Amino acid sequence: MTNRFQRTRDDHSRERAEDYVELIDSLTHDKGEARAVDMADRLGISHVSVSRTLQRLKRDGYVTMEPYRSIFLTDKGKALAGAARERHDLVLRFLLALGVPAEVADTDAEGIEHHVSDETLAAMRKFLKPTP
The missing domain is CATH 1.10.60.10 (Iron dependent repressor, metal binding and dimerisation domain)
Structure with missing residues (x-):
């Protein structure tokens, strides 16, 4: 049996990644690109917070990005x-x-x-x- 508290902690850590990749996918579909500034606006958080999370997503293989460029989902991110x-x-x-x-x-x-x-x-x- 899974420890319910551990499962909740695991769910919370995965939640942010899921929200971000969904938003990137939505922005790409709606606007043709996903930019950190648009993500910060939609999420109602600072650009710095978005940038930190994007760096983790890049490290984990969900996105590719270059400074001052659009953000793209990898196949793993799209999945x-x-x-x-x-x-x-x-x-x-x-x-x-x-x-x-x-x-x-x-x-x-x-x-x-x-x-x-x-x-x-x-x-x-x-x-x-x-x-x-």
């Missing part, structure tokens, strides 16, 4: 962004199916997606799957 988006969409659809208002469901899904187990995701998928 992480896709998996995080898929979890978010599943949790969102589940909350909506329960009758949670859309705006509340979207906000809640943003937090839940990072802490939900594979077993719970499977149960959500099963719940949402239409019966023949």
